[in-house]
Amino acid sequence: MNAVPKMLFETSPAAGLSKPVVSCRDVWKVFGHRPTVERILDDLRAGRIDGERARKDHGCVVAVNGASFDVYPSEVFCIMGLSGSGKSTLIRHVNRLIEATSGDILIDERSINALDARALRDLRARRIGMVFQNVALLPHRTVEENTRLPLELRGETEAATDAAVQRALAIVGLSGWEDRFPRELSGGMQQRVGLARALAADADILLMDEPFSALDPLIRKQLQDEFRRLVKTLGKTALFITHDLDEAIRIGDRIAIMRDGRIVQTGTPAEIVLAPVNDYVAQFVEGISPVHFVDAQRIMVPPARYAIDTATGLPVAGRDTRLDRLIELQTESGGPIAIVEGATVVGAIGAREILLAMRGRGERQKETCA
Template structure:
């Protein structure tokens, strides 16, 4: 599958002699060394690809470079070095007019702050991107109304932004991005200004929409649990560099350095891990009883715990009719990380011995 979006060795340097600074970075100079000379390296040698229909999350603390990286993806900031490819087209080689055309029709952005026009109705706010494109009024209102319906705002079309809650205003911002039917959505800390319950509701809304629309999304966040919940793949940034890219399970189970390991230590693993991540794949056909309740590779961790509590032997994991692994109870306990020494939902005294499959 060809990628929808690809970043190739992106650098963004602010300050004096940025090209010279890039060469120094390539030669091994550090961010602090450049800062001492009055130059700020916001993004350093960032490369990744995003496949069609994928939610790609860029996660990092404040100052890690994630928002600067996002703005290079649609040309709001010009890279000091490197390329951005969108459907194979080099966006960094486009003229200003061509780039505006791409942003108007193919790439939409949802900001952290709602950026709604207070003097326009909800419907007109949702239709604004289509108005910029020159879409006739009847067509843009039809498409905006459908986008509002998808975002749970049917019946609010004639309301004003100040009549809506914060969560509802953010839904209008999302509807405005969806109405243009753009191929790529860029979301910059889009839910960070919301209260926790509303924020989770917006995450649910995005995941529900994604099941239907299959948009390609780059989502920026500093919240690790949000990244783990939303991301098909996740890039972790630190000091301008991407230090690890992978699935949520990859990052939880195989952190590439001490920084990532410390970053993920407080994550609720039971919300992320599945049977495929925790099973022992080195298993023979006589090491699990497949006649009883079984799991699939996608079975959530919490469901595995409940299943293990009902069985006297390791849980068999089947891909169709094929046995692909087993999950012993103590393996569940180990992945859960019982750091306080308290009993886990899976921790009980049954024997963990092997069970022979019967014909």
């Protein structure tokens, strides 16, 4: 488990530097009798009614509860939550398969709420590709015909379509399968067709609604890595829904954790794992090994503890060295590691610090309990 790809520790490539591609601003979705929903919406916003009360007293279901997030260009943004947490509902707001009760969805900083039917179709056909958990291929069409669907729908020329379809199928590794029908393919391959269909339209935003959940673990892992690589090389921006934190950590640049329609924490995988905001998130990250997330800065002690003056003769490491590397250094030399910045020793790490870091979760739980 947790064979985490290297880029994980980086912050999101463009976060904070460029403008978000997709933004949700205080999005609410309340299902129920429309007048009732409108009547109780203000109370819901103000917190005078909670989801439980809304359901019991008013027969309304609060699916999305004031969700806000930004997704930056070329970023993979994971929304993680258990079933019923509203994540699938939320992602459907981005291409308006579901209309928000209130709140704004912005694509390239322009609200899509006001788009008319034609403009919305255009947005869906050109900017946003979507992949579904149950694949949703058309059973009466071949792989090739399924892949060409979005281009066909927007009235692209035959030649342009053919080229795009071939390219998309090649990217997902399905060249040579064009004339098969979906039922002739395995689950994993069907999902590749789903992905090819989304890629063929050359949309720059990909909405992935639990695409790999129904696959067996090995195929899932393989597709996760492939997906991540593919999105990065093609420079796509992706919203990825999952109920599996391992998957979110493996794939996401940033992760938003949802519970009962509310986003409880947003951050990089390291932030989520190392600093869960509450017990709920802490419970999720309990099983995640810290070796890929903890760095030297976090656990080093003053050099005096190990009576270190200079780094001579000792293994050295920078502040940002990760725990897995520190373990290697420590076990090779058997002694303490000097943490250096330029030429000066700023800290030291011994076996004790490493062991405590590995046990770190226990300490954090103690903190949260206290």
